[in-house]
Amino acid sequence: MSVFVKAMMELEKQEINTNTSIKGGLWLIGSLLIILVVYGLPVYGAFLIATFFEPIVETYFILQVEEWFLQAPMIIAEIVVGPFGLLTLGMYSFVWAFPVVVFISISIGITTNMGLKDKLTVAVDPLLRKIGLTGRDMIPIVTGYGCNVVAVYQSKGCSSCTRKQCLSMISFSSACSYQVGATLSLFSVAGKPWLFFPYIIILAVMGIIHTKLWYPQQQHESYFPMKDQSLRWGNPVVILANVRDAIKQFFYQAMPIFLVICMTAATLHHFKILNVLSNKVGPVLAFFSLPAEASLGILFSILRKDGILLFNERNGQLLLDLTSMELFILIYLASTLSACLVTLFAIAKDVSKSIAFQIASKQAVTSVVSSLLLVIVWRIFVGNY
Template sequence: MHAKRREIDVIAPDPVNLERPPLRAGWQNTPRYGPLDHTVAGPAIAIVLLILPAVLAVMGANQVAGWLDPLIVSVTTPLAESIDGWPGALGAVFAGDYGLLTMGPLLFVWAVPTVLVYSVLISAYKASGLADRIGTALHPLLRPFGLHGRDVTQVLMGFGCNVPAIVSTRACLSCTRPTTVGAIAFGSACSYQLGATLAVFAAADRSSLVVPYLALLVVATLVYTRLISKPDMRATLSALLIESRTVLTWPSIAAVGAEARGMIWAFFRTAVPIFFAIAMIASILEWSGALDAAGPLLAPAMAVFALPAEAALPTVLAAVRKDGILLLAEAGTVASLNATQLLVATFLAGTVLPCLVTAITIGRELGVRFAGGLVLKQSAFAATVAATVGWASVLLVG
């Protein structure tokens, strides 16, 4: 007889928890409170920091040009005088008013030092985290204009080159990206544009115009973004979605060097050859008499902005490439412009249209229809601002 098997349920013991409960240490790893975090003083300091690189770039370029200009002129002037008698367009291309030996020194004496200093400073801003901290401080001021604090980083990047800045707006909020792209295309004076503009001011012995130029550019950009932005982004509830205080560190030489090298190399690779091409085209137009013939036709268009006809050629060429602004430094053109007219001419040449490469990039990123509409809006607004400033000066000053 088989014994009946008894089944006994065996219950396993509860697992022993050997982990200790976390203990609160009583401290947090947060960035130190600084001047940029002050409610009132922070935005003011941020604005000063935005303008500071351009001012320092001008001061540095003036110092370099002070001893470099006589050396360059002593070499190019005799050479230009010997070439001036060459037959045909060849003499005009090399030694004319817009010739390579005439305009080339302006590029290397004034524009190149400006680009070098500015590239290093902007690279230091980004490598240290200061660019992000500036954006955080400016967010309360930017919100009514439809911009986000974090968009400042992309706008600052545009001061090196608009193209990578526009591509980087993929990281922006989808609702602020069109406005940020518009701000870059209109108000981010790339290193080519800014270098040429500051070189024109220096060559005209009006370096003090850099402050009103930047002020006009900033104010006009804010008004422009206000007009093209969505109402939702200007709402009070539009909050900053990044950490309130970015960690600030001393920028490493390697990081600053890598960033600055990219901007400087892009300038020499792109801007310098195109500038020489523009100078050659202008020289041939002058030699052929086309500029003299176009003067009566362009004078009414320039009169809209209270500008002489001499400012027409740089404005047209700068609309394609911002390097063309440097043609405003030609001796005859500079002599025909007073301080306000020079300010209006450089502003109009730099903002009436995004450069061709920038417009193509916008079309590739956001569509051809959006790019076309943005170009029309930018042209109309830039022309309105330039005409307003030009004629206001005429009416107030005479």
């Protein structure tokens, strides 16, 4: 009789554990769906807005301004309305990146202020532990989709055992709002906006593989305390303040730097220096089935992620000449070869120069190797399309 009772008690325990695991699994799936909706819909909304306004801006502003500079000195026309001009190319950064910056900052501000981000942190903790991270690392990783530099400073709240992994994941996979806006622009100009979705997915998957390979899983605390996990009404004043800060950062930091990149590229183009650069880098890019003209965009993507908008020069003719495979590999390689210099400087300042160098060098290796593998896999299963 006692054996029967013990057996029943054991079955009851297993049932409780099964029910608990089922509930936990459902909560995890639900949390992942919430993350996808909360941080995915803003990107889609920004895409719709940019798609609507781009032809209007081009027709009623850029084309009109180009006519004004027909008689201007060549160097001036080159810098203002040339292929890499402040207006002709710089406008892409504003039209495509600005809506993403605003919408993602709103989303992050709301979820943080409501306490939802803390709830999601707890929910995804078991999953993140499988790749050597913890739930606390989710906050800076998600924040990285707004700005990588802010995410670097937020990573101070990570476990001391996982901070390097978190920084590496941010550097490789957290496509900041400028990068998201730029990639949306490039895929759309090439007439293949659908490539953005596999791009984001592969970026995340490769980031996980990158973290697992370079940073073996370590033992770390199994529980982290949270001050308050309850949901609450958000404070509109605080949320608007976060959005205002993001907009100020865009206008006072991001846009000026990108405009400097435009001026530099236009000057190099005017003096034929870009041709020399393309000739030097061209043979290397041939391994990835990419044209030599892509070298400049890849170079400037290291300075800033929206530097890849240089691929839009000549109204995106370079992109239109590429196959789907070449277009995808070009944008993937340019956006993953390195974190932007500002992010690397932030890591060097807040952590150490050696850690910043390690993260940059390991990321470059993963980017090059994974790009080559993607080319091979694409050709095997899809063909050269």
